[in-house]
Amino acid sequence: MSAFSNFHPLLLLVYVTVVLVTMFSSFHPIIVALAMIGGILYFLMLHGVRTATKDLIYYSFVFLLIAVAYPATVHNGFTPLFFLHEHAVTLEAVTKGLVIAGAVVATSFWTKSYFEIFTTNTLLAVLTKVSASPRILVSMLWRFIPLFKIKWRENQMAQRGIGYYKVGSRVEKFRRAFALWRQTLVQTAEFSIVKPDVMKARGYGIAKERTRYKTRRFTKRDGILTAGLVLFLLYYIGYFTQHQTQYYPEISEQTLGAEHYVIIGLLMLLPFIYEAKERVKWRYLQSKI
Amino acid sequence: MAILTVENLNFQYEEQHVLRDVSFSIKRGEFITLFGPTGSGKSTLLKMMKREMRPNGKLSGTVYVNGEKIDELPASTTATAIGYIMQNPEEQIIMEKVWQELAFGLENMGVSTVDMQQKIAEVASFFGIHNWLHESISDLSGGQKQLVNLAAVLAMEPDILLLDEPTSQLDPIAASEFLTLLEKINRELGITILLVEHRLEELLPVCDRVLFMENGSLLYDTTPKAIGNSLLEHPMLDALTTAMRVYYKLGFRDETPVTVREGMDFIQHYPPAILPTDPMRKKHPPLITVKDLYFRYNRKSDDLLADMTFTVHRGEIFTIVGGNGVGKSSLLKVLAGLHKPYAGKVRIDDVAPGKWKGNIVLLPQNAQALFMYSTVQEELIHAIPVQKMPEEQRETTVSSMMKQLHIEHLSERNPFDLSGGEQQKTALAKLLLLKPDILLLDEPTRGMDVMSKKEVTELIRTLQKQNITTIIVTHDIEFAAEVSTRVGMLFDQSLIAINHPKTFFTSNRFYTTAASKIARGLFPYAITAEDIVDAVNLNNRRN
Numbered sequence: 001m002s003a004f005s006n007f008h009p010l011l012l013l014v015y016v017t018v019v020l021v022t023m024f025s026s027f028h029p030i031i032v033a034l035a036m037i038g039g040i041l042y043f044l045m046l047h048g049v050r051t052a053t054k055d056l057i058y059y060s061f062v063f064l065l066i067a068v069a070y071p072a073t074v075h076n077g078f079t080p081l082f083f084l085h086e087h088a089v090t091l092e093a094v095t096k097g098l099v100i101a102g103a104v105v106a107t108s109f110w111t112k113s114y115f116e117i118f119t120t121n122t123l124l125a126v127l128t129k130v131s132a133s134p135r136i137l138v139s140m141l142w143r144f145i146p147l148f149k150i151k152w153r154e155n156q157m158a159q160r161g162i163g164y165y166k167v168g169s170r171v172e173k174f175r176r177a178f179a180l181w182r183q184t185l186v187q188t189a190e191f192s193i194v195k196p197d198v199m200k201a202r203g204y205g206i207a208k209e210r211t212r213y214k215t216r217r218f219t220k221r222d223g224i225l226t227a228g229l230v231l232f233l234l235y236y237i238g239y240f241t242q243h244q245t246q247y248y249p250e251i252s253e254q255t256l257g258a259e260h261y262v263i264i265g266l267l268m269l270l271p272f273i274y275e276a277k278e279r280v281k282w283r284y285l286q287s288k289i
Numbered sequence: 290m291a292i293l294t295v296e297n298l299n300f301q302y303e304e305q306h307v308l309r310d311v312s313f314s315i316k317r318g319e320f321i322t323l324f325g326p327t328g329s330g331k332s333t334l335l336k337m338m339k340r341e342m343r344p345n346g347k348l349s350g351t352v353y354v355n356g357e358k359i360d361e362l363p364a365s366t367t368a369t370a371i372g373y374i375m376q377n378p379e380e381q382i383i384m385e386k387v388w389q390e391l392a393f394g395l396e397n398m399g400v401s402t403v404d405m406q407q408k409i410a411e412v413a414s415f416f417g418i419h420n421w422l423h424e425s426i427s428d429l430s431g432g433q434k435q436l437v438n439l440a441a442v443l444a445m446e447p448d449i450l451l452l453d454e455p456t457s458q459l460d461p462i463a464a465s466e467f468l469t470l471l472e473k474i475n476r477e478l479g480i481t482i483l484l485v486e487h488r489l490e491e492l493l494p495v496c497d498r499v500l501f502m503e504n505g506s507l508l509y510d511t512t513p514k515a516i517g518n519s520l521l522e523h524p525m526l527d528a529l530t531t532a533m534r535v536y537y538k539l540g541f542r543d544e545t546p547v548t549v550r551e552g553m554d555f556i557q558h559y560p561p562a563i564l565p566t567d568p569m570r571k572k573h574p575p576l577i578t579v580k581d582l583y584f585r586y587n588r589k590s591d592d593l594l595a596d597m598t599f600t601v602h603r604g605e606i607f608t609i610v611g612g613n614g615v616g617k618s619s620l621l622k623v624l625a626g627l628h629k630p631y632a633g634k635v636r637i638d639d640v641a642p643g644k645w646k647g648n649i650v651l652l653p654q655n656a657q658a659l660f661m662y663s664t665v666q667e668e669l670i671h672a673i674p675v676q677k678m679p680e681e682q683r684e685t686t687v688s689s690m691m692k693q694l695h696i697e698h699l700s701e702r703n704p705f706d707l708s709g710g711e712q713q714k715t716a717l718a719k720l721l722l723l724k725p726d727i728l729l730l731d732e733p734t735r736g737m738d739v740m741s742k743k744e745v746t747e748l749i750r751t752l753q754k755q756n757i758t759t760i761i762v763t764h765d766i767e768f769a770a771e772v773s774t775r776v777g778m779l780f781d782q783s784l785i786a787i788n789h790p791k792t793f794f795t796s797n798r799f800y801t802t803a804a805s806k807i808a809r810g811l812f813p814y815a816i817t818a819e820d821i822v823d824a825v826n827l828n829n830r831r832n
Contacts, residue, residue, distance in 0.1 A: 151658075158658035161625055162652030164724060183661045186707070191360045191379050198381055201341040202445070203368035207399035213392035213409065 004042075007220040011229075016114050018233045019268060023103060025240040028054045028254070029095065031264055032102040038268030039109035045275045046113055059108060061254035063101045070097030076248045096247040113271075148151030148188040155184050232267065290356070290482050292317045292449055298337060298350035300330075300505075302539030307333045308344070309505040315449070320475040320482045322492050323678070325502035326525060327710055327738050328698065331485045332453050334502070339373040339451055355448070355473040369398060370643075371379045372447035376454045376736075378434035387429075390437055395444045410443045416470070430621045432463025436470070443474070449481040450474070456488060457709030461764035462613050465491060474563075487710070487738045490530050490767075490803060496549045519546050524549055527818075528739040531767075531803035534818040539825060562824045562831075564814040566791050573603040574757055576727070577624065582633035584616075584623055595617050595782040597633070601760060604753055608761045608769040608790075611779035618654055618761040620779065621729045624760065625651045637727070643780070647726035654731045656716035657705065665691075665707075665715050666700040670720040690718050695744060709736020717745065721752075728752065728759045734768045770794050770802045772814045789814055 023035040044052045070093060072084065077092030159180060165173055246252040293315040303384040307330045315321060322625030323331050329610060336342045338352055340359055354370060366421035375381050384390045395405045413419040416436055435455055440665060441769045456464035472495045475482050486492055493513040501509040501516060517533050520526045527534060532552025536545045546555040584594040593616040601607045611617050615658040622628045662668045668685045691697040694714045700706060706717050713735060734742050749759050749772055763769055768791050769776055777787035786793060794801045794816040808815040814826035
């Protein structure tokens, strides 16, 4: 369980939005780099080095692919570095390729970590604020996917057990697999979604207002942090809509002072720092026991 | 005062009389078992008492709850006062996490958060589910799921609990635990229970009253001790406990023993007798040989099966019994070639299962996984390989198969809507239409009533005469004693004590049939109610 996820889900939602919006609205090489580093470090914190390595390797390939493919196909820009098949590979395109690749990787890691800490429970807690019915719908849809996986595995095994796939032609094998897939889908849907009787039998739709078992209090701390994040967002969005980094025809000059990079950097690294701080605290508490 | 009264209830669905003039009344705190052959209208009757679950059809008669007509009660009362549990735990589950499921009904009723927390805390602690409150329900076992359903319904504090074969999808150990829990709820909390069940061996000793239904009519409404007298000529007599069956089959009436202990007391006054064990049959050549088999699911897990060696001969009915999770189902899958052992060999006629020419089929633990069509008829017709048979012949083959298993009345029904036992029979029919040479059955009698079990036993014996080999994995030791030619117990990664069923069950003390427990010391080798009757008669003839 991550310490950062203990914040109110609404705050978490605002936070990730701020990170991604800041990154995309600026499209600034340094800010994108900070967002990527922050995302990867937090991901490492959540999963540990060993399990995260696989993702890191995979995403470094993604990064390389985009970073190479972009300047190889886009030839805008003033400063040619060298020529490839009679086309100029420009400094501007190389830089932009790197930034796009960084943004893609950063987005991937942030959303991965986010879905990790933002479980159904927290999702529902946020949704209940809205209304009860969508909340139930979401919970049932959420159940659909794991249920489908289990059913699919089970049905596959059962059908193989009676020689369902023991047919000569590939086409027939494929047709059968498809039929089974469709059947599993219908079966799972019936189990997880079509349940009006069962829900009525347990009083669904009787009381005008449904109550909630779990309430997550939006604390003062949550409030202050959310307000801070919103202010931050408003300020920088205002700035970056005017001064978004342009790559063509020339990389636009940067007017942002160094202190801004520090502030944005702190924001991007916030979950990592917070998590690290909690771990140190925990270790300190343990050693006293 | 009567908590629930049913008066002259009739229900008709598409020209079919499902319920005929049913009347009875339940007092507060009673524990009542409703039983009868499959398709006698038990489930429908139960649904009539839960307004929200009533199917469409023509209904007449009245149901009173606490003296008031059920149709005139407000929805909030019928939702809370009457708790309803269905056969398949999966069908009743609405939410994703355990705690959400427990909270669902209370949230609907608008119970305040503080009250709700208390109620859920209580109910979760009572059922011992507080440790997995935050688990996803899809990760739980069938027994645990049904427990969550029960807890969720009880959290709403119902006056009466209606249960429709709640254990039919569970393995016997989970089923037995579930029934024990019901008894505890009734005894300790005084909640009235009306239960439809086949598992009378465990229920008759604890329930207050039994209702017996057949063809939509309520035939008998009496005590467990008295029900036998009414069923003397009825095949459902075999559904009663072993002690009762022995008692009635020996020609006694009136004060029947019910439990194993009462049964032991009852047969004490007979002189001991030793039943002859079956003469060893001529052994057929070995068909399946398993040699030094090792199996585990993945590299990091422990061995599930280790150093296992055994042989199954052609035409045998080989049964494997054993506790939960010892790897019985996995062993069947290894034999079917669905899993590969990491060491050792499985050979059928000296080749690997995948390469064998003959047809080997497996009935999975969850028979539903075999169904792909919307009627039983289609399901079975499509089971026959297309090239092998002309159209007309397929229909006659299917209908004779349905007759053999007594499922012809289900032909137009959706296989997913059938009861657990009916699903098992449909799945079995599907397997047999594939003309197997080796039949692997995983828990075939799950959810079946006594009559269906008998049919299946007969069927497997007929197949044996055609030299078809059957390997059964089951918890149902009564069935194992009845059907097998050899029994082995899977324990601690290996098959132990492989033996003739009579020897096997007689030498066991705990893990054995009720009949064997009753006959212990007096009639060795008697492992079914019929065996005990035979043993007594053997003495009579001698004297």
